[in-house]
Amino acid sequence: MSSSHVIGLTTPLSVKDVEGLRAGDRVLISGIIYTARDAAHKRLLSLIERGKSLPFPPEGQIIYYVGPSPAPPGRIIGAAGPTTSYRMDPYTPRLLELGLKGMIGKGKRSTQVREAMVKNKAIYMAAIGGAGALMSTVIKEAKVIAYEDLGPEAIRRLTVDQLPAIVVNDTLGNDLYEDGEKRYQII
Amino acid sequence: MRKISAKHLTEVIKREVIAANLQLGDDMIEALRRARNIEESEVGKEILDKLLENAELASANRIPICQDTGLVVIFAELGQEVCIVDGDFTEAIEEGVRVGYQEGYLRKSVCHPFTRENTGDNTPVIIHLDMVPGDRLRLWVVPKGGGSENMSALYMLPPSAGWNGVKEKVVETVVRAGPNPCPPTIVGVGIGGNFEKCAILAKKALLRPVSEPNPVAELQAMEVELLEEINKSGVGPEGLGGRVTSLAVHINMMPCHIASLPVAVNIQCHANRHREVLL
Numbered sequence: 001m002s003s004s005h006v007i008g009l010t011t012p013l014s015v016k017d018v019e020g021l022r023a024g025d026r027v028l029i030s031g032i033i034y035t036a037r038d039a040a041h042k043r044l045l046s047l048i049e050r051g052k053s054l055p056f057p058p059e060g061q062i063i064y065y066v067g068p069s070p071a072p073p074g075r076i077i078g079a080a081g082p083t084t085s086y087r088m089d090p091y092t093p094r095l096l097e098l099g100l101k102g103m104i105g106k107g108k109r110s111t112q113v114r115e116a117m118v119k120n121k122a123i124y125m126a127a128i129g130g131a132g133a134l135m136s137t138v139i140k141e142a143k144v145i146a147y148e149d150l151g152p153e154a155i156r157r158l159t160v161d162q163l164p165a166i167v168v169n170d171t172l173g174n175d176l177y178e179d180g181e182k183r184y185q186i187i
Numbered sequence: 188m189r190k191i192s193a194k195h196l197t198e199v200i201k202r203e204v205i206a207a208n209l210q211l212g213d214d215m216i217e218a219l220r221r222a223r224n225i226e227e228s229e230v231g232k233e234i235l236d237k238l239l240e241n242a243e244l245a246s247a248n249r250i251p252i253c254q255d256t257g258l259v260v261i262f263a264e265l266g267q268e269v270c271i272v273d274g275d276f277t278e279a280i281e282e283g284v285r286v287g288y289q290e291g292y293l294r295k296s297v298c299h300p301f302t303r304e305n306t307g308d309n310t311p312v313i314i315h316l317d318m319v320p321g322d323r324l325r326l327w328v329v330p331k332g333g334g335s336e337n338m339s340a341l342y343m344l345p346p347s348a349g350w351n352g353v354k355e356k357v358v359e360t361v362v363r364a365g366p367n368p369c370p371p372t373i374v375g376v377g378i379g380g381n382f383e384k385c386a387i388l389a390k391k392a393l394l395r396p397v398s399e400p401n402p403v404a405e406l407q408a409m410e411v412e413l414l415e416e417i418n419k420s421g422v423g424p425e426g427l428g429g430r431v432t433s434l435a436v437h438i439n440m441m442p443c444h445i446a447s448l449p450v451a452v453n454i455q456c457h458a459n460r461h462r463e464v465l466l
Contacts, residue, residue: 079250
């Protein structure tokens, strides 16, 4: 999403990085991000409950909700667009308490997650759902680091270069989905 | 009797699941272009541009349009003068999906409901088989994504609800789904039948090319009315606000029990993949 107000973000993110962002800001994310969706989140939470360490330290990191399609020969990854985020809501507040700073997905988050983002200073960003082929072009490296048995749901460490996203929920509690819908609603 | 070999059927299914996932249909490209002209939101316009670019890139680079390459739904109209030889009809289709998803580098997205263990080959396939006159086999190959399927719903309304009740449920379902099913969507609506038939009517409504009007004038008018209502919501492309929440509403209707008014809403994301083949 190219536009005049595009903010470059490099991981890991600091509190200052996320506090400076507002719902509606376009961002281009570069650096390392981690993939996790339903099954991986369940396992991460089980590790946290048992006091074990996670496959990656969540402090300052971004989780991208994605289950990519397999990489064809000669390619780094297959299609890799975002999956719907609400399914990760039950697991998210705990990860935010551990210092997770950002999430990339699509779709609305629960009140609990939104409150946890305000409390723990974190942001939620949307990527274009269904633009999997386009998203694969910004991924420069992909490596499974945990849960290989989960196939598409394994945790991958991705190196991304200018991954385009838009801030939906900021640290002040704003929500771009609510604002956007209201703006174009015809009553 | 005309013979169609199971092996041929497997080859066709293999080819079609790959093609469906790599090439967005012309009807959808055209619909997205039209939406681009109507959309007023700047973000919405950009998204529609990106979706068109994505479709081009997928086809050029031979990678799926969307990473969710779906649970495969097959609608089959089998002519009663056709005989499937040298194999089993269902197995032939499942083998086509198995091989297609492997060779086409498509994501295997089918798992056990509770253990969530992946079946590993994207089977089973959901097959709807109708027997029809003639000696042909018509197939629709529809890989259906989970995100939009999750936002779908079925309601058993009282007959007193009438058209207004149906309208309210359809609009409510689409608007409540908001950004989740990747708008702009196609909305398949089934009205009548019974509990399971109504859902199948809704899904089957999605097979109609987006550019084609409903051949039944009464239904066509209902579709226009529903689309207008939905697009007043402001949900817009990807739910970020805008004029185009849905690209089309498709209705299938049939008589129902005197006690019922079933209505099913099957939401389809903009990666609306459906291929039709006639053997």
